Amino acid sequence: MEKRIGKGNTISASKKMLLPALLMLLVAVLMLAIASWAWFAMNKEVSNDGMTLSAETPPNLIIDFTSEAVAAATPSTAKFSVTSSGTYTDMKACTHDDAVANTKLMYVTNPQDVSMTTGVAKDGKTLTSSAVDEAADSPYYVDFVVYIASMTKEMTNSRLKVTLSDTTPSESSAVDIAKAATVDFYVNDTVNDTYVGKLAVAGGDSFLTLTLADNKIPLNTEGQIKVTMRCYFDGALEVAGSSGITYVRTETCNANSVNLKVVFEAEELNP
Numbered sequence: 374m375e376k377r378i379g380k381g382n383t384i385s386a387s388k389k390m391l392l393p394a395l396l397m398l399l400v401a402v403l404m405l406a407i408a409s410w411a412w413f414a415m416n417k418e419v420s421n422d423g424m425t426l427s428a429e430t431p432p433n434l435i436i437d438f439t440s441e442a443v444a445a446a447t448p449s450t451a452k453f454s455v456t457s458s459g460t461y462t463d464m465k466a467c468t469h470d471d472a473v474a475n476t477k478l479m480y481v482t483n484p485q486d487v488s489m490t491t492g493v494a495k496d497g498k499t500l501t502s503s504a505v506d507e508a509a510d511s512p513y514y515v516d517f518v519v520y521i522a523s524m525t526k527e528m529t530n531s532r533l534k535v536t537l538s539d540t541t542p543s544e545s546s547a548v549d550i551a552k553a554a555t556v557d558f559y560v561n562d563t564v565n566d567t568y569v570g571k572l573a574v575a576g577g578d579s580f581l582t583l584t585l586a587d588n589k590i591p592l593n594t595e596g597q598i599k600v601t602m603r604c605y606f607d608g609a610l611e612v613a614g615s616s617g618i619t620y621v622r623t624e625t626c627n628a629n630s631v632n633l634k635v636v637f638e639a640e641e642l643n644p
Contacts, residue, residue: 423459423628424554424604426517427540428635430454434590435524436637440597443520451524451593459515459604464628466608466621467505467513469557469571477557477568478505478605480513484624492608492619514605515628521600521637522593531590533560533583533598534640537572537633545630553620554633555607558583561599573610574633575620582640590639602635 430436435451437443446452467480479502481487486498494500505513521533535558541551552575559566560583570581585598606626612618 423461423464423512424515424631424633425456425458426602426604426633426635427454427456428517428519428602428637430521430637431639433523433525434521434637434639435593436519436521438519440520440599443522443593443597446524446593448524455519457517459512459517459628461512461515462627462629463625464512464515464606465625466553466606468607468609469555470504471568473504475507476505476514476603478513478603479503480505480511481608487622487624489622491617492622493617514603517602517604519600519602520597521590522595522597523590523639524593527592527595528590528639528641530588530642531639532585532588532642533590533600534580534638535572535583536580536636537574538636539574540632540634541630542632547627547630550606550620550626551631551633552612553606553608553610553626554631555605555610556633556635557603557605559601559603560585561601566599566601573607576610576613588642600637604633 428436430453432453435443435446435453436455437446437452438455438457442452465480467478469477470479471477473479482501482503483498486495486500487493488495537556539551539554541548545551553573555571555573557571558569558581560569561567569583572581583600590598606621606628608619608621610620612620
């Protein structure tokens, strides 16, 4: 069936019906393009967090970010895993030094003399260092604080055993720099945060034991153990078998997408 419009001009009814459908399709495509652009623009505004750390315990222990949360926990509300992210996307490398008060961290003050090939001093150059200040403007480290207690009963003659692993996605661009990630552990003795040791992703011990006050893990309603995990990228940590090449070979390290996991377990001391 055809309808004539003017002399010698015809439009089929099927074509006439097709026009609204084409218009609707065009509007849909346009809306999709706008939505995709808005989604992309909105995501550009989201700032990336830095290093992410997950801390876990077995069911006989409880872990949380505050002592109040641990004290108030019941078997039905207790947490056995917590995750937090740092606020720095880019962190500057440093290294552990027991002689430094407070932070126990040192940094290189003349990074321009560091070889980007090896990560150590350029030929003929000497590196100088300075202590990392707790109030330093540059982000050399990030502290993650957790509180731990027993969920069943007070554990006497006990200590905490901790292991560190790298859970950074293998496809991430941060997978190599993550090997330099290191954690210094501090345990609170009710007065001060006492340094008890460190673990590095790419080297050192596979686990660390945390000696506790009175060698006991309190019941959650009676007390909590504060553990501070100071995370940083160790600029002096050498690649195994490399003869002096370090993992860090740039002044700043991209902490985004670096994921670490720490597991705490109760361990009975030898009788």
